[in-house]
Amino acid sequence: MVNKNTYLIAGIITLTLVIISLYVGYNVEVNTYNQLHDQMLENSMEGESYLLLTNFLEDKEIHGNNDNMTDTCKILKSMLDKQSAETSSLYNQVYRLETSTIISDKKKYNLLRKQYFLANFRLYLSYKSYIEKCGANNDNLQLILFFYTAEEECPDCIVQGRVLDTLRQNCKNVRVFAFPTDVNMNLLDVMKMSYKIDRDPTVIIDNKDVIFEGLTSYAQIRRYINVCK
Amino acid sequence: MRLVDRTDIKRGKTFKSKRHPHYAILFIILLMGILFYTFQNINPFWIVIGANSVLLYVSVLFLVIYATGDELDNFNDTNENLPTLSVVIPCYNSGNVIINSVEHVLNSDYPKPIEVIAVDDGSTDSNTKEILKRLEHDKGIRVIYKRHNAGKAAALNTGIKYSHGEYIACLDSDSYVEKDAFKNMVKTMQKDKNYGAVTAFIKVYKPNSFITWLQEIEYYCAFGFNMLSYARLNSIFVTPGPMTLFKKEVLDEIKGFDETNPTEDLEICWRIRKRGYKIGYSKDAVVYTEVPSKWKPLLKQRERWYRGKYYNVRIHKDMMFNPKYNIFGMFVLPISFFSEISAFALISSVSYTLGKNIFYGILNTLGMIQTGLSHQIFSCLLPGTGPMAAVQMSAILLLPFAFVSIASYRMGIKKLKWNHIALIPVFLFGYGVFISYAYVVSVIKEFYGCAYKW
Structure with missing residues (x-):
């Protein structure tokens, strides 16, 4: 027959295994979060350095010291494109990690998401400043702002996102910057007010001052894209 | 109210039930x-x-x-006072495998003559009948021919009725005993007078495909490792169909197998337990059995096994959480x-x-x-x-x-x-x-x- 202590020993071993697994799982999530946080910081620093660089170049222009605008624009463009790819990948990582978190508190991912939106807005401003400085420079860059609802059900937002994805794939010179209208952030509130956004989804073609409220087809938006490369 | 009605069957293997x-x-x-x-x-x-x-x-x-457990098979290695043994083998259209099964039984090193009884459960395959006749004539086994197919449990009960051994081994026609299996099981049975049945270590016969290799591990876990642990807890869950040794007096007391039960091997184990008997395990008694080599038959087999458990829990629900049945009733059965x-x-x-x-x-x-972009939204x-x-x-x-x-x-x-x-x-x-x-x-x-x- 089996000793009664056997049941207790088995229980202790089982509990120990569970605690170890929880500890390991928690540490894995914390490390993953920290890595993502560091990537966000790095992305932020690159964004800051771009803006500082543009200020520096402006200063050189004023003093008539910038003879090589073409090369400068090339460098700026490659910096922007690299940032654009990194920023997009950052959001995918934030979303995936947030949904797959099982032990840690999910609320800390809200902060990362807000950092992403700041990075996205900074990227948008950087592109605007690039276009002004380099005069589109045969790139014919076209910026589009896309406002959607994240927290509530919005099938039109999903379809609109698909439409803009298709546009981006077909026209490599188009850049789309997506911002949710229902996240609590001052920056986003100010953007909503300044563009008078009261319906989701809303698409704004930047330099054309064209605003589409509600679901808009690919053909309608494409009409306002002069050059599609 | 039972969801599935038990209907007595005169012929055929299918248990009919009301659909709900x-x-x-x-x-x-x-x-x-x-x-x-x-x-x-x-x-x-x-x-x-x-x-x-x-x-x-x-x-x-x-x-x-x-x-940490003690060895179970501590017994005197003598051949004195070994009981007479009968082996009952039910058979239905299994002529191609029963020869092997009988050969292994006859090659056993059990020191006393073994009475072998094959029960033909209404086979429709003429090859099976010829093989049984040949075994009867050449090997001296006894064959009982049933006119209609009434299921394995009924065939076993027929064989038990005509057997004379003090111990009865119920063996499947596609299962093959090792030489010393009977001796080991009998000696385990003799170790404790409260044993009503003893189970063996069931292994897969010649696994040669992916699906049979997986079942091989499964059988080692279920009929080897788990069965050993259950035995040490005095909570063996099932007396496996491929091969189990019973005391004839116990079978007579409980009136044999339930002929209307889809998993008679599980049911009889619980019924023996209810009578106050224990179930032993002999890990040195090895029996090989054929297993399904395709997924569909395997799924069908498992469905029957698992449904059998639910079916039998309804019949023997008084065992659940019943301290009268010690670890089996309070822990093993609920945990299953x-x-x-x-x-x-x-x-x-x-x-x-x-x-x-x-x-x-x-x-x-x-x-x-x-x-x-839509990925950013969802x-x-x-x-x-x-x-x-x-x-x-x-x-x-x-x-x-x-x-x-x-x-x-x-x-x-x-x-x-x-x-x-x-x-x-x-x-x-x-x-x-x-x-x-x-x-x-x-x-x-x-x-x-x-x-x-x-």
Whole structure:
């Protein structure tokens, strides 16, 4: 027959295994979060350095010291494109990690998401400043702002996102910057007010001052894209 | 009210039952509602872990018992006072395998003559009848011919009725005993006068395909490692159909097998236990049995086994949580249903996650959604998958199951090779999902009241 202590020993071993697994799982999530946080910081620093660089170049222009605008624009463009790819990948990582978190508190991912939106807005401003400085420079860059609802059900937002994805794939010179209208952030509130956004989804073609409220087809938006490369 | 009616059958192997589709539909709707609400609020990973936590404890308990338990087979190695033995082999269209089975019985080193009784359960195959006649003439076994097929339990009862041995071994026609199996089982039976039956170590006969290799590990776990642990807890769950040794007086007392039961081997074990007898285990008594080599017959077999458990729990529900039956009633029998709960948790979690992935994958293919920007709004192609924390945690929590598999292998094969170790993860993950699926299908079919089929 089996000793009664056997049941207790088995229980202790089982509990120990569970605690170890929880500890390991928690540490894995914390490390993953920290890595993502560091990537966000790095992305932020690159964004800051771009803006500082543009200020520096402006200063050189004023003093008539910038003879090589073409090369400068090339460098700026490659910096922007690299940032654009990194920023997009950052959001995918934030979303995936947030949904797959099982032990840690999910609320800390809200902060990362807000950092992403700041990075996205900074990227948008950087592109605007690039276009002004380099005069589109045969790139014919076209910026589009896309406002959607994240927290509530919005099938039109999903379809609109698909439409803009298709546009981006077909026209490599188009850049789309997506911002949710229902996240609590001052920056986003100010953007909503300044563009008078009261319906989701809303698409704004930047330099054309064209605003589409509600679901808009690919053909309608494409009409306002002069050059599609 | 029973959901499945037991109908006495004069012929044929199928147990007819009333169909109750409305019970099944209600059950499925209720279950889907509960599961959907749960998955919306709790990560599926926790649901699987929670359901598996009890099985985790059982695995650890069995490992501790295995490591610290006393040897069971301590008996005098003499051939004195060994009882007379009868071997009953029911047969239905199994002429191609019964020869082998009888040969192995006759080659046994049991020191007394063995009475071999084959019961032809209304075989329709003329080859089987010819083979039985030849065995009767050449090997001197007794063959009882039944006119109509009435099922294995009825065939066994017929054989028992005509047997003369003090101990009766009920052997399947596709099972082959090792030379010393009978001797070992008889000596185990004699070790404790309260034993009413003794089970053997059932192994897979000549595994030669992926599906049979997986079953090989499963049999080592179930009939080797787990059976040893159950024996040490005096809580053996089943007297396996391939081969079990009974005392004739006990069989007479309980009036043999239940002929209307789809899993007569499980039912008789519980009935013997209810009479106050114990069930022994002889790990040195090895019996090889043929197993399904295709997935469909395997699934059918498992459905019958698992449905048999639910069927018999309804008949013997007084054993559940009954302190009269000690560890068996208070722990082993209730815990056995955690396999089903765990199976439901696993299958529903996998279905929920895969279902969402496939659904949005189809939408993506049809061009209704795309990744990229729309991915920023909702990422549905990979919801909740690939969390590294879950992978790490699962690896730790699956360790006991891996150790059980290795310990089981060690019982079955003395020397482990690398190909054996490599099969263990496949067994734990892949085969575990298949068995979970079989559990889920069994529960639904039992609710629906489907006929049992062999």
